[in-house]
Every structure is written in C-alpha cells, then in structure tokens.
Amino acid sequence: QSALTQPRSVSGSPGQSVTISCTGTSSDVGGHNYVSWYQQHPGKAPKLMIFDVNRRPSGVPDRFSGSKSGNTASLTISGLQAEDEADYYCSSYAGNYDVVFGGGTKLTVL
Amino acid sequence: EVQLVQSGAEVKKPGESLKISCKGSGHSFTTNWIGWVRQMPGKGLEWMGIIFPADSDTRYSPSFQGQVTISADKSISTAYLQWSSLRASDSAMYYCASPFGEPAWGQGTLVTVSS
Numbered sequence: 374q375s376a377l378t379q380p381r382s383v384s385g386s387p388g389q390s391v392t393i394s395c396t397g398t399s400s401d402v403g404g405h406n407y408v409s410w411y412q413q414h415p416g417k418a419p420k421l422m423i424f425d426v427n428r429r430p431s432g433v434p435d436r437f438s439g440s441k442s443g444n445t446a447s448l449t450i451s452g453l454q455a456e457d458e459a460d461y462y463c464s465s466y467a468g469n470y471d472v473v474f475g476g477g478t479k480l481t482v483l
Numbered sequence: 484e485v486q487l488v489q490s491g492a493e494v495k496k497p498g499e500s501l502k503i504s505c506k507g508s509g510h511s512f513t514t515n516w517i518g519w520v521r522q523m524p525g526k527g528l529e530w531m532g533i534i535f536p537a538d539s540d541t542r543y544s545p546s547f548q549g550q551v552t553i554s555a556d557k558s559i560s561t562a563y564l565q566w567s568s569l570r571a572s573d574s575a576m577y578y579c580a581s582p583f584g585e586p587a588w589g590q591g592t593l594v595t596v597s598s
Contacts, residue, residue, distance in 0.1 A: 470516055
C-alpha cells in the first residue's frame, strides 16, 4: 500500500491559518470517510487531532478542523500558536482492515 | 473507548527474540481491532498489521508479513508484537493503536537492537 502524500513542510506566523493536504486514492482517502490526523512533538507519541475526516476528540481546540474533497483530505489550523509547531501525519482506512499513513508534514511557526 | 498501555523499553542483541505487549482497559478491548505501528528514528509512521482479539483474525501489511508476528490473549486484554530473530534495523519505536472509531494509541515501546 502506497503512503499518502503530504507536503514535507509548511509554515505560518502566529495568528495565521495553515492547511496541510493529504492525497491518496479512491481506495483509501476517496473511498472511505475514515481519515485521521495526528500531531507529534519530538520524543512524544502521536496525539489524535481529527478522526472520521472532521471530528475532534474531546479536548482538541476548535482551531483544528478537517475536511475532504475527492482523494484529498486537509487539516486546517487557524489562529496558529507556537505550541502547534510539530509534525503532522494523516492516516486513512484503506479497506480490508488496512490503514495507510502519510509521510508527515513539519509545521514551523515563524 | 479503549485505553492502551504498552510494555517498557527493550535493549536486545541481534538474533535475539522479543515479544512486546499492549494491554487494553475498558470493556471494548476484545471488540476493537488493535494494530501496530513502527516509527524508525527520525522517520514517519508505518502500519505493520492488525488483530481482532475476539477471534485472533490477523492481517499484515505486505512490508511486514513474515517479519513479525502479531497475536493477542483476549482473556487478559493484551495484544503482542514479536520477533523471532531481531536485526539492528528493527530498532524503532513501536506503537499499538486501536485505529477505528475514535482512535486510541499506546504510549510506545522503544526497541533498541545493538551488539
């Protein structure tokens, strides 16, 4: 299963909005509404930020939102804060109880 | 919702065997698929495979088929990832995860393989 495609890096200034894309195929992102997004700070375990394309777990700020169009999912972070600087990974159900991840995007808060 | 707690860090020599664990709490462990994820140093997340503890139905990612064994003991709500003969390239952080519904992850187990 090929990895989902994410930009290697994105950046934004505090208060701005950034969007991270995650492109797959009709077998994964496009075929199922089971896209998740994870935030990972150095040395820490991934933290779930979005699941089922656009649902936020309890405790995740509403500055984080998810969407999907066709084979591409997106994570938007509005009102950027310094603590948002981290690596972000998307994942998608790919059928047959298989899961595929994106390669990860490094977010830099300028 | 299931909570997952993994076993501690391991340091092994090449050729040794290893079995790491992922214990679930909450009533839904046996009815949730439990997967394993590898993260090599400085690299991204890789899906290894998944098991359904209720009946031990197991699926492997092609990259990991034959390289590791995933198992579970539903009586103690625990899933396992094991190697029969470790290599230096198996050094990584390993996470267990319940990926469906509202996903839950364990805290990770660091495996270091070095002579």
